[in-house]
Amino acid sequence: MRIRRVVLLMAVGAALAGCGADGEPIQPTMSANVGVGTSGTYGGVGVGLRRGGLGVYLGL
Template sequence: MIAQSMKVAALLLGLFMVAGCGVDGEPIRPTLNAGVGVSSNGVHLGGRVGANKGPVSVTVGF
């Protein structure tokens, strides 16, 4: 499950990087947030990837 989430996150990040370079017009600003939590239940990974263009922001979390 975590490996599949990481693949999806890497794919989205790659797409945002291509769109962010400005090839197809004004560039967008990609964002990335990642975190690791440790508790008595174990280690938890989480993160978000997103993009900002003007007043519009799109974010996907896992």
């Protein structure tokens, strides 16, 4: 289920990045993190798009 979300998120990001192919360049970003705490380990991923002064970021 989690892998499906990540793949869907990447597909949406790629589709949005393709929309700006003829205009101002869109700057994609991606981040991933892994942490260890007293209750176990956790991880997260996120993708973002930035065009001019507008930025959109989605994280899981």
